[in-house]
Amino acid sequence: MENLMKPTPISKKFFTPGVIVLSIFAFIGIVFVILRLLFGLGAVTNLSNQYPWGIWIGIDVAAGVALAAGGFTTAALGHIMRKEEYHILVRPALLTAMLGYTFVALSVALDLGRYYYIWHPLIMWNGNSVLFEVGMCVMIYLFVLYIEFLPIVTERFIGRVNFPGFLKVLNNPVDKLLRLLDRTLNKVMFIFIIAGVVLSCLHQSSLGTLMVIAGPKMHPLWQTPILPLLFLLSAISVGFPMVIFESLITSRSFGLKPEMNLLSNLGSMVAPMLGIYLSFKIGDMVIRKTFIYLNEINTTSILFAIEVVIGIVVPLRIFLSPKLTKTPFGLFIGSALVIFGVLLNRINNFIVAYNPPYKFTPYFPSIGEIGVTLGFIALEVLLFRAFVMIFPIVSVPQYVTPQTKFTVRGA
Amino acid sequence: MANQSRRQFLKTTALIGAGITGISSKNLKAAPKNILDENRMGVLVDTTVCIGCRKCEWACKVAHNLPTPPIEAYDDRTVFKQMRRPDDKALTVVNEYPPKSSDEFPVDVKVQCMHCDHPACVSACIVGAFSKEENGSVIWDTNKCIGCRYCMVACPFQIPAFEFGKAFHPEIRKCDFCFNRTKEGKLPACVEICPMEALTYGKREELVKIAHEKIRLYPERYVNHVYGEYEVGGTSWLYLASRDFTELQFPKLGRNPAPGVTEAIQHGIFAYFVPPIALYALLGGVMWINKNRKKTSETE
Ligand code: SF4
Ligand code: SF4
Ligand code: SF4
Numbered sequence: 001m002e003n004l005m006k007p008t009p010i011s012k013k014f015f016t017p018g019v020i021v022l023s024i025f026a027f028i029g030i031v032f033v034i035l036r037l038l039f040g041l042g043a044v045t046n047l048s049n050q051y052p053w054g055i056w057i058g059i060d061v062a063a064g065v066a067l068a069a070g071g072f073t074t075a076a077l078g079h080i081m082r083k084e085e086y087h088i089l090v091r092p093a094l095l096t097a098m099l100g101y102t103f104v105a106l107s108v109a110l111d112l113g114r115y116y117y118i119w120h121p122l123i124m125w126n127g128n129s130v131l132f133e134v135g136m137c138v139m140i141y142l143f144v145l146y147i148e149f150l151p152i153v154t155e156r157f158i159g160r161v162n163f164p165g166f167l168k169v170l171n172n173p174v175d176k177l178l179r180l181l182d183r184t185l186n187k188v189m190f191i192f193i194i195a196g197v198v199l200s201c202l203h204q205s206s207l208g209t210l211m212v213i214a215g216p217k218m219h220p221l222w223q224t225p226i227l228p229l230l231f232l233l234s235a236i237s238v239g240f241p242m243v244i245f246e247s248l249i250t251s252r253s254f255g256l257k258p259e260m261n262l263l264s265n266l267g268s269m270v271a272p273m274l275g276i277y278l279s280f281k282i283g284d285m286v287i288r289k290t291f292i293y294l295n296e297i298n299t300t301s302i303l304f305a306i307e308v309v310i311g312i313v314v315p316l317r318i319f320l321s322p323k324l325t326k327t328p329f330g331l332f333i334g335s336a337l338v339i340f341g342v343l344l345n346r347i348n349n350f351i352v353a354y355n356p357p358y359k360f361t362p363y364f365p366s367i368g369e370i371g372v373t374l375g376f377i378a379l380e381v382l383l384f385r386a387f388v389m390i391f392p393i394v395s396v397p398q399y400v401t402p403q404t405k406f407t408v409r410g411a
Numbered sequence: 412m413a414n415q416s417r418r419q420f421l422k423t424t425a426l427i428g429a430g431i432t433g434i435s436s437k438n439l440k441a442a443p444k445n446i447l448d449e450n451r452m453g454v455l456v457d458t459t460v461c462i463g464c465r466k467c468e469w470a471c472k473v474a475h476n477l478p479t480p481p482i483e484a485y486d487d488r489t490v491f492k493q494m495r496r497p498d499d500k501a502l503t504v505v506n507e508y509p510p511k512s513s514d515e516f517p518v519d520v521k522v523q524c525m526h527c528d529h530p531a532c533v534s535a536c537i538v539g540a541f542s543k544e545e546n547g548s549v550i551w552d553t554n555k556c557i558g559c560r561y562c563m564v565a566c567p568f569q570i571p572a573f574e575f576g577k578a579f580h581p582e583i584r585k586c587d588f589c590f591n592r593t594k595e596g597k598l599p600a601c602v603e604i605c606p607m608e609a610l611t612y613g614k615r616e617e618l619v620k621i622a623h624e625k626i627r628l629y630p631e632r633y634v635n636h637v638y639g640e641y642e643v644g645g646t647s648w649l650y651l652a653s654r655d656f657t658e659l660q661f662p663k664l665g666r667n668p669a670p671g672v673t674e675a676i677q678h679g680i681f682a683y684f685v686p687p688i689a690l691y692a693l694l695g696g697v698m699w700i701n702k703n704r705k706k707t708s709e710t711e
Pocket of ligand 1: 524525526527530531532533549565566567568569570571585
């Protein structure tokens with residue numbers, strides 16, 4: 001029985017109870033988006049002159065960018081290191097990155113006081129601004145991601161262009177166009193793949209530089225000049241766990257068998273990266289002597305401790321154990337913890353650590369902010385599901401077996 | 412031999428590192444040259460003279476077409492019960508700090524943008540909507556701003572305010588040093604109205620001298636500290652006070668310009684695009700080698 005893995009659109013029913021719950025969340029999110037556009041940021045969010053940035057930046061943007069790191073880490077592994085066996089993981093990761101960054105861009109737009117000026121940085125440059133550089137990198141990378149996704153589109157539709165009715169005349173030209181696109185892309189794709197990895201390294205680290213300018217407004221446990229390095233290392237560490245996590249969930253939800261071999265191998269690569277991240281994080285703490293802040297037990301120090309222990313140390317231990325990385329359960333828990341750790345780290349950096357000298361009411365996200373954040377996540381999951389059902393993204397075993405001969409028709 | 416090449420490698424890396432830091436520190440100095448114009452202006456605020464009449468608050472609003480109650484309303488001293496901050500509706504506010512003992516006076520402190528010499532907001536703004544003008548003012552351009560509020564995150568004095576209540580075309584608001592008035596040779600509105608001459612407008616260099624002279628002449632009246640002389644690399648607004656500035660809720664800040672670290676990191680990562688291009692070349696090389704390795708192993 002030959003067992004060839006090939007990306008194929010998955011045919012399943014789109015609407016399941018889970019999908020309906022997600023749709024409700026998405027709907028609520030969209031309602032709040034409309035309210036924000038009609039009545040302004042102040043009407044929907046708890047942002048103030050003391051706390052100019054909230055969870056739309058901390059979670060939707062900062063954590064969103066970090067958690068889309070599966071895209072560039074698998075691209076580096078599959079295409080640059082040329083580990084062919086991992087190719088079946090590249091497409092889902094690419095899709096996640098593409099959707100992730102699209103929603104990052106949407107969240108940024110939503111958070112901008114003047115969203116209709118979002119194109120300004122394209123022509124008004126301030127090279128000293130870290131935000132400018134993050135913005136440019138993310139914008140170009142989003143474009144690169146779309147290009148990287150194009151071959152999947154052409155693969156899906158070449159020879160299958162089938163417009164209804166009078167649009168039929170377009171069938172042939174569009175098919176020709178797709179074929180041309182396919183051929184050119186094939187030759188130049190490596191340029192975009194490398195660019196994608198470089199751009200990711202740049203903006204993942206610059207995202208860390210973003211808060212450095214806040215200076216003493218940021219809690220010393222997080223404020224360090226090596227923030228860019230820590231952000232890059234944590235993004236690299238969370239890349240594979242994200243891929244494992246999604247792969248396990250996707251196979252579960254579509255009733256496929258998880259590719260345990262590959263995922264375990266991927267899992268074994270997580271430990272060294274987490275180890276490096278942890279050592280820099282601890283080293284930085286020792287050098288700057290910030291551990292003294294851990295003596296006082298308060299929300300800040302507890303969140304820092306959770307971030308390091310639950311988000312790095314425990315999963316590190318899990319990924320170091322060959323026994324645990326061989327089981328879907330171990331892999332799942334380990335990955336989930338790393339993801340949780342990086343998510344919490346971004347929240348900590350952008351929200352918890354931000355401690356302005358003059359404050360009146362502490363910041364806590366409003367229902368509207370939480371609604372939009374959950375709504376966007378729900379939309380992303382829904383789109384992911386829709387995409388894997390339309391496009392050849394998830395690899396499923398193609399049984400090329402003589403068994404078909406014996407199947408009874410209609411059974 | 413291997414040893415030799417490793418040492419060589421270390422040497423080159425060190426050189427590259429030095430190159431990057433060298434470039435970045437040069438970039439730091441190469442910030443717009445008008446930033447440290449010798450003739451830039453400033454205001455010296457003598458908090459021991461201020462009586463908290465809040466006329467400056469009124470004048471500032473009038474000068475900026477902001478809605479304001481009539482000037483008599485400002486005699487109400489109950490507002491001092493709470494600390495207030497400048498916001499989108501008031502570019503400057505006066506706070507009062509009660510005396511510590513019965514033979515002392517309360518201290519009144521006018522708060523507004525400090526017009527830093529190396530402004531964090533200017534460095535941070537994604538589109539360059541903030542600019543440092545030759546006369547020292549830090550001003551904002553409504554035609555550029557996209558409302559990202561990064562300037563607010565960056566400002567060490569927590570000054571820029573945003574119109575959160577507005578859905579369309581919200582603005583960033585802060586004291587603009589009355590740029591439109593000073594351009595025409597007029598005094599800033601708050602300075603002009605101050606009945607006690609608690610505010611002195613003049614060349615920053617001279618103001619620093621005057622401040623130190625005052626401290627020298629009346630050592631029992633002032634603490635020996637001109638706030639703003641060195642804070643975050645110097646600010647256009649300078650303060651004298653009879654008490655330690657931390658008691659008056661001035662933020663305790665170092666002497667380094669706020670944007671210094673980020674700009675160094677930023678320019679280090681991007682120094683003339685060398686690091687990104689080098690990374691690109693490196694990855695391209697790795698990709699190529701791996702491709703060829705695959706080929707040879709396949710033909711074997
Ligand atoms: S006080 Fe704040 S807003 Fe004013 S110039 Fe300095 S950094 Fe900019
Ligand atoms: S809110 Fe406006 S002025 Fe402030 S950093 Fe953003 S674009 Fe610049
Ligand atoms: S200088 Fe002008 S803008 Fe600034 S506080 Fe005084 S009156 Fe207001």
